[in-house]
Amino acid sequence: MLKRFIHSLVTIFLVITGVFFLLRAMPKGPIDTMAATLIAQGTPSDRAYNIARARVNFDPDQPLLVQYWDYLTSVFKGDFGTTLTGTPEPVLDRIMEYLPWTLFSVGVGVTVAIVAGLFIGMILAYKRNGIVDQIVTPIAGIMAAVPNYLFLAIIILVGSVSLGLFDYASMQGRLSLYVEPGFNLTFFGDALYHAMLPIIAYAITVAGGWILTMKSTTAEVMGEEYVTVARARGLKEGRIRTMYVGRNALLPVVPQIALALGTVVGGAIVVEQLMQYRGSGQMFYEAIRSKDYPVVQGFTIFLTASVVFANFLVDVLNSRLDPRIRLGDKESK
Incomplete structure (x- = not known):
């Protein structure tokens, strides 16, 4: 370590x-x-x-x-410099002004996608070649292939422009004009309303990949000899699915989960542009365009640190979840 x-x-x-x-x-x-x-x-x-x-x-x-x-x-020393665009302020203050909004919108969307994707993928593995598998698997492939900004544009065109199911203009931005940030239901409800379309776009497009990944790993584990032996011993199917199949199917997925959460900091530039949602992605884009060196450098450090920390966390988790990793490290020494 x-x-x-x-x-x-x-x-x-x-x-x-x-x-x-x-x-x-x-x-x-x-x-x-x-x-x-x-x-x-x-x-x-x-x-x-x-x-x-x-x-x-x-x-x-x-x-x-x-x-x-x-x-x-x-x-x-912890000094990332002063911003060159807008009102001069410490770079760290500028990042902290935008970053929480991206952590909220992208973080919620990715978390929902991971939880739903793993659950649905495991079900599909147990229902292989059934009618549900034949319908959901191709849809998951399409979901994984469509970029989040394209899916968001489709939602806006169909749901708002064509069908009038929601008012796209009122959902732009981070908050409504009359709402002030604070720890109250009005603020949280309005923040969720404005972040709803990005959350849906992130969740739908990301979930497809997790469904396919979890289905593949679960199906592979189900074919292992120790699962067959567990059934031959007469163990209950529920215990086999959780202790034998589920736990081992998650092992190769854990690194991907950690990396997905680590990249949340980067946000989604195009999605935030479409929604006029001033998150860290839009901040980064504006800083690059205006050559605001301190902001670009400071945010890159944050982005890199989050991904590197996620990788390090993966190493720690894997060594605890899979004893073979610890034994392999000791044998190599």
Whole structure:
């Protein structure tokens, strides 16, 4: 575990380094982008560049390695810099302003998809070649193949524009104008109303893959010899399904579950654009477009850390769920 934890830290360090230098290899930096915006608004060219230089929290004339070292030391101190677009504020505050909304919408959708997908997939494995399997399996394949933003567009066109089942315009944004954030039913109900379409889009498109995966792993485990022996011993079918089939069928799925939850932080840029839902995906897109280096770098660190932590968590869970992994590690030593 210590060795894998060190590998995780090295991965995060490499991503920080790669993003830092890749951003600065792009044509036109944040100063040029901000100055161009000010000039388009009527600010004289010299004054626009002076204002832009005053806004950035680094010296672009310094050698690149010096800038890199300054940024690296700041990150290790917990300082991710100051935003270059909008009202200047710490990058961490900007991320925390957008991230909870994405964790709510994408997190709920992915969680529903995983739970439903695993349950339905296990049922299909026990009902192989039946009428339910023949109907649901092709539908699951289609669900897994359709991108979430395309499915959302179809929902909007059919449900709102054609059939008028709901008002798409009123569901845009994160909250209604009259609702203030707070720990009350009005806030939670309105937040759920505005996030409902993204949640449905995430849940439907993600669930298809989990149904097929769980069906495949369950069917494979059901053919193992220890399941046949358990039936021959006269064990109850319920115990065989839970202790012998279900537990072992979940082992190869656990890493995928952890990774799916880890990537929740990234959000879904196109879905949030369609719904004008200001989550972390839309924030990241706007930061890239406006060359807001500190926000892009800071959010990339968060995104990388979530996925790397999920991988590390998978290693820990697998070593506890499957004793063969621990024994294999000891034998290799």
